[in-house]
Amino acid sequence: MTPADLAAVISDGVHTAIRSGHLSAEVPVPEEIRVERPRHRHHGDYSTNVALRLAPAAGLSARAVAEVLAPLVSAADGIAKAEVAGPGFLNITLESGVLGALARDIVPAGDAYGRTDRLGGVRLNLEFVSANPTGPVHIGGARWAVVGDVLARLLEAAGADVAREYYFNDAGVQIDRFARSLLAAAQGSLVPRDGYGGAYIEEIAAAVVRRRPGVLELPDSEAALAVFRAEGTALMFDEIKASLAAFGTRFDVFFNEKDLHDRGDLDAVVARLREGGHVFEEAGALWLRTTEFGDDKDRVLAKSDGSWTYFTADCAYYLNKRSRGFERVVIMLGADHAGYVGRMRAMAACFGDDPDTHLEILIGQLVNLVRDGEPVRMSKRAGTVVTLDDLVEAVGVDAARYALARASADAVIDLDIDLLTRQSNDNPVHYVQYAHTRLCAVQRKAREAGIDKGVPQDFDPSLLTHPREAALLGMLAEFPQVVAGAATLREPHRVAHYLEALAATYHRFYDACRVLPRTGEDADDRTRARLWLTEASRVVLRNGLRLLGVSAPERM
Structure with missing residues (x-):
């Protein structure tokens, strides 16, 4: 029985109490009932605070509500007892074997265990990374490459329909500076003051010349710039795509900003905003009145020289996503873009959308790479920043992804190269992967000894009664709830x-409960029951690592 199953039992108990008149008909049944493992095992297998939540509406004390619910929950199949504790908590003990039977459910479920329909029916567009194609993906972009990719996996595991999208900024001033930098490098000139430097500029410039041998002989410098702009951007973006793919990050859509300009989408979006009465002219420029919807100042759509701002393209891009049928647009931005939140929410409101429903902006903090306690600042190719490829070269894909995923995105993190390359329990990814290899080793040794866990009908869950077994089963039961919670809260x-x-719970179980018989002893039903538990643990560890995009090795 999982926490979700138990929550359903408690919900049924609340409904029964209302129908029988023991609780007021005005009491709202919570959509989600919180069920947790108690800190101390003698308090039962699970605990819920539902009575404390219902008490105000019921007009009773929380203990009184809990006393109404206790016999109703106790009467459900698989429940040994439900006891009132403290100010109104309900401590629940399962019947012998009910918790153990979870192992029998997990093993055949395999990859599907942990998946729910919590977000079923939600169609969501998730935009992440979206670095300008003017240089390699830097370490901050690497963080979004992991967090965005893992979040997409979690949202899908929770039942949502997710489109992973990369916004390709191939228009505007930054691309012009990139093109001028490439042309200067190809000519052997100094990089423009506002341009880009680094070995990658020289590499791409040389690649453009190889592709278009006559580019430097063109009489018109603008024509040459156009070639370097088109060819250089394409080459840079190919590198970005290759780096992300090698990092295990995939996208469903690569959307070009230039297409918005070429199709006239910016004109169309301004016309729509004007129809809504949100556009005005001042000092020769065109403005969007975003202050009406909480922004700190109104935003320019078109400058006095007639050129569009980046914000206008953002408006057109948002509307494009909504027109493709996405009911929720999620955008991941770095800490340097925190100021965009107010204007983007106001923009959504100008279109008649509810920013709380249709738009979600996640802000991530910086990442620092350190070695020997000192910051690593210089890149081999980029010159001034550490890139995704630098990070992978230093610690590997698994360690990099795990380290970036295990920290809350709203916290600045220091990635310690020494720690992430260490083959010890101090290294979190090694610790978890080692637990998986240990589980695989147990199964391998069982096969070598001719011991089979048998078919589900042979499995006796009532034999899994040791406190360490119960603790491990409890952890396994929480996995679907953890996945759904991480997806809902956007916290990979x-x-x-x-x-x-x-992993820690399994290691404690393994140290306390012998799985395989000693030499000269025969395997018995308890051996087979523990093999089922071991295999269930392996399935959950593997599924969790896959959600993080990290490998689950069988040997290390």
């Missing part, structure tokens, strides 16, 4: 923390 780090706790 919860999965990593759960896996570390699960």
Whole structure:
């Protein structure tokens, strides 16, 4: 029985209490009932605070509500007893074997265990990374590459329909500076003051010349710039795509900003905003009155020289996503873009959308790479920043993804190269992966000894009564709830923390409960029951690592 199953039993008990008149008909049944493992095992298998939540509406004390619910919950199949504790908590003990039967459910479920329909029916567009194609993905972009990718996996595991999208900024001033930098490098000139430097500029410039051998002989410098703009941007973006793919991050859509300009989408979006009465002219420029919807100042759509601002393209892009049928647009931005939140929410409101429903902006903090306690600042190719490729070269894909996923996105993190390359329990990814290899080793040794866990009908869950077995089963039961919670709260780090706790719980179980018989002893039903528990633990660890995009090795 999982926490979700138990929550359903408690919900039924509340409904029964209302129908029987023991609780007021005015009492609202919570959509989500919180069920947790108590800190102390003698308090039962699970505990809920539902009575404390219902008490105000019921007009009773929380203890009185809990006393109404206790016999109703106790009467449900699989429940040994439900006891009132403290100010109104309900401590629940399952019947012998009910918790153990979870292992029998997890093993055949395999990859599907942990998946729910919590977000079923939600169609969501998730935009992340979206770095300008003017240089390699830097370490901050690497963080979004992981957090966004893992969040997409979690949202899908919770039942949502997710489109992963990369916004390709191939228009505007930054691309012009990039093109001028490439042309200067190809000509052997100094990089423009506002341009881009680094070995990658010289590499791409040389690649453009190889593709278009006559580009430097063009009599018109603007024509040459156009070639470097088009070819250089394409080459840079190919590199970005390759780096992200090698990092295990995939996208469903690569959306070009230039297409918005070429199709006339910016004109169309301004016309729509004007129809809504939100556009005005001042000092020769065109403005959007975003202050009406909470922004700190109105925003320019078109400058006095007639050129569009980046914000106008943002408006057109948001509307494009909504027109494709996405009911929720989620955008991940770095800390340097925190000021965009107010204007983007106001923009959504100008279109008649509810910013709380249709738009969600997640802000992530900085990442620092350190070695020997000192910051690593210089990149081999980028010159001034650490890139995604630098990070992978230093610690590997698994360690990099895990380290970036296990920290809350709103916290600045220091990635310690020494720690992440260490093959010890101090290294979190090694600790979790080692637990998986240990589980695989147990199964491998069982096969070598000719011991089979048998078919589900042979499995006796009532034999899993040791406190360490109960603790491990309790952890396994929480996995679907952890996945759904991480998806709903947009907090992928919860999965990593759960896996570390699960690994620790398994190690304690393994140390206290012998799984395989000693030499000369025969396997018995308890051996087979523990093999089922071991395999269930392996399935959950593997599923959790896959959600993080991290491998689950069988040997280390």
